[in-house]
Amino acid sequence: MRLPSVAILVDTSRSYGRDIVRGIRRYVAEHGPWSLYLEPRDLRSSFPEWLKNWRGDGILSRTVDETMIRQLKATKLPVVELRTSMLKHPFPFVGIDNSVIGSRVAAHFRTLGFQHFACVQDASENFFLERRDTFIQAVNEAGFDCPVFQSKRSNWEQHQRELADWLRDLPKPAGVFAVNDQMGFWVLDAARRAGIAVPEELAVVGAENDNMLCETASPPLSSVRLRGQAVGYAAARLLDEWMTKKRLPKPGERHLHPPGDIVTRQSSDIVAVEDPRIATALRFIRQNATASIDVARVARECALSRSVLERRMKALIGRSPGEEINRLRFAAVEKLLLQTDLTLDAIAAKCGFTHPQYMAEAFRKRTGMTPGTFRRKRAG
Numbered sequence: 241m242r243l244p245s246v247a248i249l250v251d252t253s254r255s256y257g258r259d260i261v262r263g264i265r266r267y268v269a270e271h272g273p274w275s276l277y278l279e280p281r282d283l284r285s286s287f288p289e290w291l292k293n294w295r296g297d298g299i300l301s302r303t304v305d306e307t308m309i310r311q312l313k314a315t316k317l318p319v320v321e322l323r324t325s326m327l328k329h330p331f332p333f334v335g336i337d338n339s340v341i342g343s344r345v346a347a348h349f350r351t352l353g354f355q356h357f358a359c360v361q362d363a364s365e366n367f368f369l370e371r372r373d374t375f376i377q378a379v380n381e382a383g384f385d386c387p388v389f390q391s392k393r394s395n396w397e398q399h400q401r402e403l404a405d406w407l408r409d410l411p412k413p414a415g416v417f418a419v420n421d422q423m424g425f426w427v428l429d430a431a432r433r434a435g436i437a438v439p440e441e442l443a444v445v446g447a448e449n450d451n452m453l454c455e456t457a458s459p460p461l462s463s464v465r466l467r468g469q470a471v472g473y474a475a476a477r478l479l480d481e482w483m484t485k486k487r488l489p490k491p492g493e494r495h496l497h498p499p500g501d502i503v504t505r506q507s508s509d510i511v512a513v514e515d516p517r518i519a520t521a522l523r524f525i526r527q528n529a530t531a532s533i534d535v536a537r538v539a540r541e542c543a544l545s546r547s548v549l550e551r552r553m554k555a556l557i558g559r560s561p562g563e564e565i566n567r568l569r570f571a572a573v574e575k576l577l578l579q580t581d582l583t584l585d586a587i588a589a590k591c592g593f594t595h596p597q598y599m600a601e602a603f604r605k606r607t608g609m610t611p612g613t614f615r616r617k618r619a620g
Contacts, residue, residue: 243275244483245296249303250322253282255450256468257302260322263472264300271480287311298479300472303327318482320475320489332482332489334475336466337496338367342375342417344464345445348502349415350382351567352443353511353522353557356414360389360403360423368419371447375417391423400426404434412441415508421446421453424461428507432458439510449503462508465500470618498618501575517542518552521561529568530592535561570606573599577615584611 248264251257261278268274277296279288287308291299294315302323303309309329312319321331349357357379361372372388379386389406392399407416407430418424424446431438438444438459446454449463474495481487502508511522521542525533538561539546550560559567572591576582584596593599604610609617 243273244298244480245275245277245294246479247277247288247291247294247296247299247301249281249285249287249299249301250472251281251283251285251302253280254448255452256448256466257281259466259468260302260472260475263469263474264476265472266469267473267476267480271477291315297483300475300479301331303329318479320479320482322471322475330491332478332491332493332495334471334478334495335497336471337498338370339374341371341447341464341499342373343378344499344502345415345417345447346375346378346382348445348508349417349443351557352415352508353519354413354415354443355384356411357384357386358389358410358414358416359386360391360416360418360427362391362419362423371417371419375419391426400430400433403427403430407431407436407442408434410442412436413510414442416442416444418444418446421448421450421461421463424463424507425453425457428457428459428461439506439508443508443510445502445508447499449500454503454505457507459506462502462505464502467497467500467618470497500578501571515552515556517544518549518556521549521553522557522564525561525564526568529565530572530590532592532594533565535565538565566602569593570603573603573611574614574618577611578618587611 248261250260252261268276283302283304292311292314296317298318299312299315300320300322301312303312303321304323306327309327313330319331321329321333322335346357359372359375362368376386376388387410389403403426416427418427424444427444428438431442436442444461446461446463449465454461454463474497478489478495482489511519521538524538524541535546539549542549553564554560557564569591573587576587576590584600588596588599591599600611607614
């Protein structure tokens with residue numbers, strides 16, 4: 241029996257591309273075997289010459305320019321595109337829903353109590369602008385302004401001086417969204433040059449969760465995870481259906497996957513409220529939400545009556561103490577569902593729930609899915 245031959249033209253220089261390849265590999269392990277062409281690539285790697293006359297079965301590609309689009313079309317093979325939905329091409333697209341990223345970061349900053357916000361944009365890609373626009377929209381809808389810094393890549397030193405000056409002028413404490421991890425890395429460097437304390441004066445969150453950039457940054461950079469494995473798996477499945485003639489994709493059809501959670505590192509690990517007792521309460525809740533704490537215990541910890549605590553916290557972050565405890569508990573449930581194979585009983589015990597049945601029913605009401613369905617749909 242002849243093995244299907246598939247070429248993977250995906251950049252492996254960043255974590256997202258490597259995660260896509262892992263997702264493809266997982267699909268092939270479950271539904272293959274396939275014969276795979278794979279080589280180390282970056283975004284500017286050229287189209288392999290030998291593919292022009294290749295008698296293969298399909299291609300999975302992250303494409304950056306019109307030249308490569310033309311070369312892919314010339315193969316007359318099934319091609320699934322994993323990067324650009326903006327260049328004109330006839331290929332189906334599988335990728336991340338970037339419209340969710342900006343609003344998710346804004347909600348993260350609001351959860352931490354920030355009332356000043358800013359964004360560092362990168363205009364080199366439309367999906368970066370989409371992240372910027374949804375962040376600004378979410379901040380504006382909450383009643384706040386959002387100044388924007390336009391990154392200029394031409395002269396590094398000049399760029400960093402201008403960025404440092406811009407950061408100095410921001411009202412503080414501020415939550416700064418960098419539309420990708422490269423911008424986030426540069427923001428942290430500029431803040432250090434300007435003598436601005438991170439995260440005490442500026443909390444910074446990037447997007448894409450590139451391990452090298454995030455963990456090399458000083459301090460380490462918080463970032464939105466992109467779920468590349470889910471994208472790679474879905475793209476491989478779509479290509480398989482196309483190659484086996486089970487389904488013919490429509491030209492340009494789009495399959496968008498929501499991003500993952502925000503991986504919190506030191507750059508945004510802060511409670512930014514001016515009320516010291518509410519800051520104490522929030523810090524205590526964050527540290528102990530998955531233990532058996534209640535609102536009365538939180539009130540004792542910050543030396544406030546329950547009614548005063550409820551009123552002040554609601555005014556500052558828009559949630560009551562009980563709502564904040566539940567939000568963090570269910571966030572922990574989601575994380576364990578996606579990152580472990582623990583049973584629901586074990587997850588309930590780890591997340592502060594006495595009864596697994598109550599946790600499962602409350603989870604369904606919050607998400608519209610049972611924990612098992614959530615785990616299957618969102619894994620990767």
